[in-house]
Amino acid sequence: MNQRVGVAKTESKWKLSRELVxxxxxxxxxxxxxxxxxxxxxxxxxETRHYLQLAxxxxxxxxxxxxxxxxxxxIHSVTGxxxxxxxxxxxxxxxxxxxxxxxxxxLPPVLKLALAIVLAVAATTLIGVVxxxxxxxxxxxxxxxxxxxxxxxxxxxxxxxxxxAWGTRAKWVPAFTTLEMEDLTFRFGGLIVKAQSFWIxxxxxxVLAVLFYFFERTVMGKALRACAxxxxxxxxxxxxxxxxxxLSFALAAALGAIGGIVLAxxxxxxxDMGLILGLKxxxxxxxxxxxxxxxxxxxxxxxxxxxxxxxxxxxxxxxDIVAFVILILILLFRPQGLIGGGERAVEEG
Amino acid sequence: xxxxxxxxxxNQRLNALGVMFLAILVxxxxxxxxxxxxxxxxxxxxxxxxxFDTLIRIGILTIVxxxxxxxxxxAGQISLGQAAFYGIGAYTSAIMTTLASRHGxxxxxxxxxxxxxLAILVxxxxxxxxxxxIGRPILRLRGNYLAMATLGLGIIMYILFREGxxxxxxxDGIAGIPRxxxxxxxxWPIERYYFLVWAIALVVIIIALNIVNSRVGRALRSxxxxxxxANTMGVxxxxxxxxxxxxxxxxxxxxxxxxxHFQALIxxxxxxxxxxxxxxxxxxxxxxxxxxxxxxxVALIYVVREVLRARLHAILHGAxxxxxxxxxxxxxxxxxxxxxxxxxxGLAKALRRAKRA
Numbered sequence: 001m002n003q004r005v006g007v008a009k010t011e012s013k014w015k016l017s018r019e020l021v022x023x024x025x026x027x028x029x030x031x032x033x034x035x036x037x038x039x040x041x042x043x044x045x046x047e048t049r050h051y052l053q054l055a056x057x058x059x060x061x062x063x064x065x066x067x068x069x070x071x072x073x074x075i076h077s078v079t080g081x082x083x084x085x086x087x088x089x090x091x092x093x094x095x096x097x098x099x100x101x102x103x104x105x106x107l108p109p110v111l112k113l114a115l116a117i118v119l120a121v122a123a124t125t126l127i128g129v130v131x132x133x134x135x136x137x138x139x140x141x142x143x144x145x146x147x148x149x150x151x152x153x154x155x156x157x158x159x160x161x162x163x164x165a166w167g168t169r170a171k172w173v174p175a176f177t178t179l180e181m182e183d184l185t186f187r188f189g190g191l192i193v194k195a196q197s198f199w200i201x202x203x204x205x206x207v208l209a210v211l212f213y214f215f216e217r218t219v220m221g222k223a224l225r226a227c228a229x230x231x232x233x234x235x236x237x238x239x240x241x242x243x244x245x246x247l248s249f250a251l252a253a254a255l256g257a258i259g260g261i262v263l264a265x266x267x268x269x270x271x272d273m274g275l276i277l278g279l280k281x282x283x284x285x286x287x288x289x290x291x292x293x294x295x296x297x298x299x300x301x302x303x304x305x306x307x308x309x310x311x312x313x314x315x316x317x318x319x320d321i322v323a324f325v326i327l328i329l330i331l332l333f334r335p336q337g338l339i340g341g342g343e344r345a346v347e348e349g
Numbered sequence: 350x351x352x353x354x355x356x357x358x359x360n361q362r363l364n365a366l367g368v369m370f371l372a373i374l375v376x377x378x379x380x381x382x383x384x385x386x387x388x389x390x391x392x393x394x395x396x397x398x399x400x401f402d403t404l405i406r407i408g409i410l411t412i413v414x415x416x417x418x419x420x421x422x423x424a425g426q427i428s429l430g431q432a433a434f435y436g437i438g439a440y441t442s443a444i445m446t447t448l449a450s451r452h453g454x455x456x457x458x459x460x461x462x463x464x465x466x467l468a469i470l471v472x473x474x475x476x477x478x479x480x481x482x483i484g485r486p487i488l489r490l491r492g493n494y495l496a497m498a499t500l501g502l503g504i505i506m507y508i509l510f511r512e513g514x515x516x517x518x519x520x521d522g523i524a525g526i527p528r529x530x531x532x533x534x535x536x537w538p539i540e541r542y543y544f545l546v547w548a549i550a551l552v553v554i555i556i557a558l559n560i561v562n563s564r565v566g567r568a569l570r571s572x573x574x575x576x577x578x579a580n581t582m583g584v585x586x587x588x589x590x591x592x593x594x595x596x597x598x599x600x601x602x603x604x605x606x607x608x609x610h611f612q613a614l615i616x617x618x619x620x621x622x623x624x625x626x627x628x629x630x631x632x633x634x635x636x637x638x639x640x641x642x643x644x645x646x647v648a649l650i651y652v653v654r655e656v657l658r659a660r661l662h663a664i665l666h667g668a669x670x671x672x673x674x675x676x677x678x679x680x681x682x683x684x685x686x687x688x689x690x691x692x693x694x695g696l697a698k699a700l701r702r703a704k705r706a
Contacts, residue, residue: 082496084626135682142689145427149633150685152626157678164671279504279622286497317512320504327501331494332486 026333040313049190054312055305060197060266062304063204064090067259068281069288069296070211071252077228077291078241078248080144084151085131087278088158089124089256094269095162096120097261098171109179116173121257127158128253132246140242155274162271170268173261183265196266203262207255208297215293224248228291276320280307283327289337298338364558367641368551375547378404383540398659399652401539405611407647408546412604414632414643415550415557416597422637423561424593425573426488427496430503431628434476434598436510436620438605441472443523443615444516462530469606473599480598484591495594503625510617522616529610546607550644553600557640560596569593634684636691645692653680 041051068086075083100116107115135150175183177195184195214221226234227244235241259277260269267273284303288295303323311319330338382391382401392400413435420426445468449459458464487498510517517523528537529545536545560566571579572586580586609615618624627650635646657673665672688695 135686139686139689142685145421145633145637146685146689149630150682152630153678153681153685155678156681157675160671160674160678164675275622279500282497283501318508321508324501324504324508328483328498328505331490331498331501335490335494 022333029329029333037309037313044313046313050312051309053191054309056191056193056197058305058308059301060194060200060304061263061308062284062301063200064259064263064277064300065280065284065303066204066297066300067207067255068277069284069300070207070293071255072282072285073288073291073293073296074224074255075248075252076285078224078231079136079147079245081136081147081151082282083249083252084148084278085155085158086252086256086281087274087276088155088162089128089253089274090260090263090277090281091162091269091271091274092124092127092158093120093257093260094173094264094273095166095171095260095271096123096257097264098173098269099166101173102171109174113174113176113179117261120261121254124257124260125250125254128249128256129246131253132249136245136249137242140245159272159274166271168271170270171264172268173264175265176262194266196262200262200266203258204297207258211293220247224251280323283323286327287330287338289335289340292337292339295337295339302338361562364562368555368558371554371644372551375544375551379540379544379547382543396659398655401543403651403655405539405543405546407644407651408543408550409604409607409611410628410631410647410651411550411644412553412607413601413628414635414647415553415640416600417628417632418635418637418640418643419557419560419569420593420597421632422639422642423566423569423573424590426590426594427629428499428594428597428625429496429622429629430499430501430506430625431597431601432620432622432624433499433503433506434480434601435605435608435624435628436506436617437476437479438469438472438602439609439615439620440510440517440523440605441475441602442468442606442609443526445471446527447523447525448516462532465527465529465610469603472606473602476602477595477599480595481591484594485587488587488590488594500622500625504622507617507621510620517617520617522614524614526609526613526615528613542611546611549603549607553603554640554643561640565589565592630681633691634681636688636693636695638690639693642691642693649692653677 068090071086071089072083075081075086097116097120100119101112105112105115131154135154136147139147139150172181174180175194175196176199177184186193186195215225216222223234223239224244224247226237227239227241231241234244260273263269280303281300284300285296287299287303288297303326306326307319307322310322378391381389381394391404392398413431417428417431420428442465446459446465449455449464483498483502484495487495511520513519528535529542530536536542561569568579568584568589571582571584572589576586605620608619631646631650632642633646634649635644636642654673654677657676661672661676684692690698
């Protein structure tokens with residue numbers, strides 16, 4: 001560390017100019033990408049409202065990425081693990097919700113849906129807890145690579161179990177407003193917004209508020225944050241890292257499940273939806289520097305909008321490529337995350 | 350000091366023994382298949398569960414895994430996109446050997462026997478250059494960042510393979526890739542190809558063992574131990590890391606080309622993110638800290654999968670692909686819980702314990 005400071009002092013002049021060049025390159029890349037997108041849009045005769053519509057639809061998906069990204073951030077900052085099963089929590093939330101809703105309980109639809117949502121979140125959280133106890137806990141102290149492979153193995157098993165339980169057919173969950181398959185749509189000028197979008201944004205806002213309260217105002221939340229800052233020091237203060245690891249998995253599973261449930265009426269959930277959603281959430285977490293919660297949320301929203309616009313101006317087949325091009329650009333030019341905060345993670349790796 | 354010298358000598362002798370053992374094993378299996386003594390074929394030994402086809406796949410992936418183990422175990426850099434390098438090799442070979450002759454590019458040359466071999470070399474060059482370009486800036490960062498970048502790269506390449514209809518044939522892929530030949534000697538049927546693949550795999554293992562026991566190998570291990578310390582001792586860590594990434598990419602590309610000529614048909618699926626993950630799983634299950642983990646890891650995962658496919662339905666009535674995947678995932682988790690350093694290190698530890706007792 002000291003050595004680094006010394007180097008920085010003698011090379012400060014160089015560093016400054018290098019930083020300026022770096023900033024210039026970043027700005028040039030961003031402008032280049034925007035110009036390219038506008039050019040493609042121009043060829044397709046896009047108007048401003050087309051872009052706005054794509055962005056609004058994209059931010060809806062992006063909100064889900066934000067929730068998944070928060071799960072990545074919580075687990076990574078507490079345990080150092082990149083949890084590949086994160087996307088499966090989303091799938092479990094959506095599929096369990098659909099299954100419970102379509103079971104033959106004789107309840108009015110509203111109550112049935114509410115019950116399905118609560119039970120699905122609870123069940124997924126429980127699965128997250130069990131997963132941590134039977135796979136991560138026995139391997140605690142192993143190299144992080146081994147732990148990451150464990151989450152991959154768990155992902156394979158969970159997805160296969162889901163295939164066994166639900167088959168390949170897509171399920172459906174009714175829109176929260178109409179309790180039917182068809183959703184209400186609102187028109188603002190030329191823009192179309194589905195009612196479910198408001199549910200999604202509302203859910204994300206509520207979750208963020210609750211998380212803020214949890215991390216800032218409760219002892220447990222503060223213990224989790226302490227563990228993220230310095231595991232060893234937290235342990236010396238009497239915080240059990242094993243309990244915090246359990247808590248982080250529970251939290252991440254609940255976040256994923258909520259994301260899956262609010263998303264379910266907008267897309268028809270399938271057993272294999274988890275992989276790509278998990279990867280996108282991961283990209284969103286990287287956009288936030290992998291340690292910053294606000295960064296992860298912002299990353300998710302930007303990613304959602306960007307990939308939808310990208311797919312709009314090219315073709316649907318290229319939709320998934322946008323996220324990963326952004327991932328590489330972020331790693332090359334801004335590894336500490338869009339709004340910073342990830343410097344420590346970059347240093348420690 | 351003397352103790353250490355002795356230890357190294359012992360290690361080298363063990364490695365030589367290992368190479369010899371593997372060479373003899375490959376030779377004997379090949380001989381059994383070719384000569385069929387007493388009418389016994391190789392697959393009879395395994396109850397028809399492991400065939401020559403599987404053995405060739407194990408050989409091809411061993412080449413990829415040797416590179417991946419050098420990168421992960423010795424240089425400590427995780428790659429989640431190795432299938433992309435594998436794919437670039439395969440697609441370069443496929444495009445150069447099919448499209449070139451179909452469109453009459455360089456008519457005399459593209460039909461000669463050495464053209465596919467040249468394609469393999471071109472693929473290795475392209476992949477290596479690509480890895481160098483992506484590696485230099487990314488490897489300045491530490492730890493999981495290479496994993497993230499290679500993850501992105503892998504998925505981008507997969508989508509390009511899938512969507513680039515004109516060059517890659519989209520989802521249908523490219524068919525009609527010719528077999529390899531030397532002069533008029535065709536390296537086919539499957540037994541001949543088996544010998545080619547495993548000969549290359551053995552050479553790759555020998556080269557990798559030599560790298561590990563050389564100045565470069567020591568430099569790599571020092572990076573894995575502590576990058577800051579290695580840097581202070583005058584090791585150009587960035588240079589070495591980028592060289593290993595390029596080497597691993599070149600090996601993956603070589604294996605990809607061999608795969609293309611083996612299948613005669615390639616489609617995007619074997620080069621997807623799931624394939625990269627599977628390579629990583631094989632590598633870690635085998636043990637990243639040793640070159641020998643490579644053949645072990647591939648063979649174990651393949652044999653487990655083949656046995657599950659062939660036998661699971663006998664234990665569990667009506668078991669299908671889902672059941673295989675469930676057991677496969679559990680096996681991976683269990684191995685990682687009990688042998689976090691991988692199978693080779695786990696076995697070595699168990700042996701040492703048995704010796705002491």
